Amino acid sequence: MSGEIYAQALSRLDKAASYAKINKEAVEKLKFPKACLEVSIPVRMDNGSLRIFTGYRVHHNDLRGPTKGGIRFHPNVSLDEVKSLAFWMTIKCAVVGIPYGGGKGGVIVDPKELSRMELERLSRGYIQQIASFIGPDTDIPAPDVYTNSMIMGWMMDEYSKIVRRLSPAVITGKPIPLGGSQGREDATSRGGYYCIKELEKIKSWNPKKMRVAVQGFGNAGQFIAEMLHRDGYQVVALSDSKGGIYRPQGLDIPSVIHVKNKSKELQAVYCKDSVCEVVDATRITNEELLELDVDILIPAALENQITKKNAPRIKASVIVELANGPTTIDADDILKEKNILVIPDILANAGGVTVSYFEWVQNKSGYYWDLPTIHQRLHEIMLREFKNVFSLMESHKTDMRTAAYIHALNRHAEAVVALGTQDYFSAQTISRAENVTA
Ligand code: GLU
Numbered sequence: 092m093s094g095e096i097y098a099q100a101l102s103r104l105d106k107a108a109s110y111a112k113i114n115k116e117a118v119e120k121l122k123f124p125k126a127c128l129e130v131s132i133p134v135r136m137d138n139g140s141l142r143i144f145t146g147y148r149v150h151h152n153d154l155r156g157p158t159k160g161g162i163r164f165h166p167n168v169s170l171d172e173v174k175s176l177a178f179w180m181t182i183k184c185a186v187v188g189i190p191y192g193g194g195k196g197g198v199i200v201d202p203k204e205l206s207r208m209e210l211e212r213l214s215r216g217y218i219q220q221i222a223s224f225i226g227p228d229t230d231i232p233a234p235d236v237y238t239n240s241m242i243m244g245w246m247m248d249e250y251s252k253i254v255r256r257l258s259p260a261v262i263t264g265k266p267i268p269l270g271g272s273q274g275r276e277d278a279t280s281r282g283g284y285y286c287i288k289e290l291e292k293i294k295s296w297n298p299k300k301m302r303v304a305v306q307g308f309g310n311a312g313q314f315i316a317e318m319l320h321r322d323g324y325q326v327v328a329l330s331d332s333k334g335g336i337y338r339p340q341g342l343d344i345p346s347v348i349h350v351k352n353k354s355k356e357l358q359a360v361y362c363k364d365s366v367c368e369v370v371d372a373t374r375i376t377n378e379e380l381l382e383l384d385v386d387i388l389i390p391a392a393l394e395n396q397i398t399k400k401n402a403p404r405i406k407a408s409v410i411v412e413l414a415n416g417p418t419t420i421d422a423d424d425i426l427k428e429k430n431i432l433v434i435p436d437i438l439a440n441a442g443g444v445t446v447s448y449f450e451w452v453q454n455k456s457g458y459y460w461d462l463p464t465i466h467q468r469l470h471e472i473m474l475r476e477f478k479n480v481f482s483l484m485e486s487h488k489t490d491m492r493t494a495a496y497i498h499a500l501n502r503h504a505e506a507v508v509a510l511g512t513q514d515y516f517s518a519q520t521i522s523r524a525e526n527v528t529a
Pocket of ligand 1: 159160161162231232233234235236263264415440441443444445447
């Protein structure tokens with residue numbers, strides 16, 4: 092139904108607002124996206140035919156800064172979905188305290204069906220249609236599901252041609268030689284990894300005893316599996332869009348990544364030098380992966396994976412949401428009842444947009460940072476905000492998602508109040524600062 096996803100997304104806002112005293116106008120303003128654009132993108136296909144694709148770009152809210160958020164290429168993209176993703180970006184940027192509002196874009200397409208040249212024409216065509224809606228100081232896109240750094244490079248190049256000046260700061264997630272940042276590629280996973288490391292300290296985990304399942308083996312899934320494997324965590328299950336593998340003794344992640352990126356197949360393998368052997372593992376479905384007997388579950392694919400149907404059967408004690416919106420609202424309550432700690436998407440995957448912010452700052456200043464600087468600054472932000480959200484969760488006796496919303500709403504409300512709300516405009520007394528007669 093149209094508008095259903097967005098309405099669901101907003102219900103979390105009301106829930107959080109009911110916990111904390113937040114200015115009503117601040118909450119109200121977040122319910123309405125600032126502007127939504129729908130475009131048609133004509134693309135000449137390799138066989139000479141013409142196909143018209145539909146695309147969207149949404150500005151959700153730009154009070155705290157220009158709107159920021161990725162562009163998704165997926166057959167299930169809809170305006171309703173893009174609006175919700177843009178709303179989550181507003182909240183996410185406020186959670187980590189970076190000076191952006193939220194935006195998002197999408198094109199209805201299965202990019203796997205396009206040739207590379209068709210994909211380039213589509214990417215450039217999309218920018219031609221939305222060029223006046225984006226800009227380095229207004230709305231800054233980035234990669235999302237099924238878009239990558241090369242596509243960002245094409246888009247930046249197209250935008251620069253349209254405005255007749257090189258504009259690297261119009262888009263983030265670019266290839267490094269085109270103004271991209273060190274550390275952007277694995278930033279989403281790294282941010283989630285820093286959250287897990289903090290939890291490891293709080294809970295005194297022994298990584299070797301922790302079993303992890305990762306749903307989705309794209310950019311985010313691969314990097315987080317690799318980082319945790321390197322620290323001794325047992326990554327026992329992985330899946331991609333075609334299904335998954337489960338090996339209770341743990342998987343050799345570098346080998347699995349090597350084979351997946353060579354043959355596109357997700358296989359339980361062990362490679363020594365360049366010789367790879369298939370090892371014992373069970374084939375499982377994406378749904379089965381979510382219900383495995385593991386300690387940490389990491390959804391790193393799409394929305395609405397953990398629902399009221401499967402939530403009662405989830406055995407993990409911690410869920411780290413690297414995907415956007417992997418848990419439905421009604422599943423939230425079930426997970427809370429089961430005492431499962433959910434590090435919510437708006438915190439767990441905020442490393443991506445945080446390093447995008449670093450990229451934009453570097454583009455604007457023309458001075459580029461090295462990788463240790465990126466890691467150190469990302470770590471600082473993730474740790475600070477993880478701690479903020481964690482202590483709000485404890486003081487409000489709520490779940491971590493609600494705490495993250497409260498945190499974001501507080502920051503957003505500060506900006507709303509700074510412009511004046513009903514309390515200010517209807518007050519009778521004049522403050523000393525205003526009483527200037529000079
Ligand atoms: N698509 C990513 C997200 O959902 C990154 C957005 C960005 O870097 O602007 O957070």
